[in-house]
Amino acid sequence: MAKVTIDTQRCKGCELCVESCPQGVIAMSKSLNDKGVHFAQPARLEDCTGCGLCAVMCPEVIVEVEREEIQLPPPKADPAEPVPPDKSSPP
Ligand code: SF4
Ligand code: SF4
Numbered sequence: 001m002a003k004v005t006i007d008t009q010r011c012k013g014c015e016l017c018v019e020s021c022p023q024g025v026i027a028m029s030k031s032l033n034d035k036g037v038h039f040a041q042p043a044r045l046e047d048c049t050g051c052g053l054c055a056v057m058c059p060e061v062i063v064e065v066e067r068e069e070i071q072l073p074p075p076k077a078d079p080a081e082p083v084p085p086d087k088s089s090p091p
Helices: 016-020 053-057
Strands: 003-006 026-032 038-042 063-066
Touching: 003 038, 016 026, 016 053, 053 063
Parallel strands: none
Antiparallel strands: 003 063, 026 038
16 A cells, blocks of 8 residues: 555645546545635555555645565575586685
């Protein structure tokens, strides 16, 4: 899950972020902001993949997406791969 933050007071209500989200995470609020428009807000954050499309689409640049770091396990040695020769020992 990712974290999506929207500066709701600066939102102009264009809904581009809503339309661009493939997961339907962002919805328009029933409340009005200081500009007198219905603002966008993250509604179903549990479905957010952190793709960042909403942030890219916002013309006001007020959407921030933070992705969680994914901890990958260390790579395992491939048993089929030949072991390089030890160059320190004499031939
Ligand atoms: S980061 Fe992607 S999935 Fe998450 S709210 Fe934005 S567009 Fe939707
Ligand atoms: S794209 Fe930006 S300005 Fe438009 S509704 Fe979404 S947050 Fe508001």
